Amino acid sequence: MRLLSLLILFLMLFNCKLDKKSTMVQEKAAPQRGELSWESQIFLGNRLFSEKTCITCHDVNKTKIGPSVKEIMKIYKEENGDIVAFLRGKAKPIVDTTSAQVAIMQANIDGFLQNISDEELQTIATYMQHVDELNRD
Ligand code: HEC
Structure with a gap:
């Protein structure tokens, strides 16, 4: 019986320690999480x-169902556009403003991009910029 209570006491102590440790780790980790590197x-x-599914409609160089990444990036650079804002539904289209085309893209914003974080949207924009730079002519 004594042994058992000792064991319980020990487990409780041990648990406490673990708890403390895990919150310490959390407290330490949260402020350390910086921005993602360019590569990431x-x-x-x-x-x-x-x-x-962006890739099914957006090729790098050729127009598919939607404009190519190169074409999109060209216009966004010229107009100083904000891709993240567009993908968030907060900025109007500037590449192809034909209503049928806009509706196709809008369905993606309302569908696939509903539960995506701003950070993730930024990675998509960075990727598009990178692809554009890789394919300079
Ligand atoms: C079903 C086809 C389809 C899919 C999937 C799709 N797009 Fe589009 N996208 C279009 C069409 C069509 C346009 C042209 C209309 C327009 O410019 O808004 C377009 C336009 C765009 C534009 C330019 C918007 C502007 O300012 O005119 C961006 C940026 C873009 N798409 C990014 C994406 C990203 C990122 C994804 C994936 C999350 C995606 N698209 C998925 C069809 C698609």
Whole structure:
């Protein structure tokens, strides 16, 4: 019996220690989490560009169902546009403003991009910029 209570006491102490440790780790980890590096953004953006099906309509160089990434980036640079704001539904389209085309893209913003964080949207924008730079002529 004594042994058992000792064991319980020991377990309780041990648990306490563990708890303390895990909160300490959390407290330490939270402020340390900085911005994603350029490379990580490209990596994640590339993944999201397929996962969120962007790639089915946006080729790098050629117009598919939607304008090519090169064309989009060209206009966004010229007009100093904000891709993240557009993908958030907070900025109007500036590449192709034909209503049928806008509606196709809008369906993606309302669908695939509903539950995505701003940080993730930024990785998509970074990836598009990277692809554009890689394919300079
Ligand atoms: C079903 C086809 C389709 C899919 C999937 C799709 N798009 Fe589009 N996208 C379009 C069409 C069509 C346009 C042209 C209309 C427009 O410019 O808004 C467009 C336009 C755009 C534009 C330019 C908007 C502007 O300012 O005119 C961006 C940026 C863009 N798409 C990014 C994305 C991203 C990122 C994804 C994936 C999350 C995606 N698209 C998925 C069809 C698609």
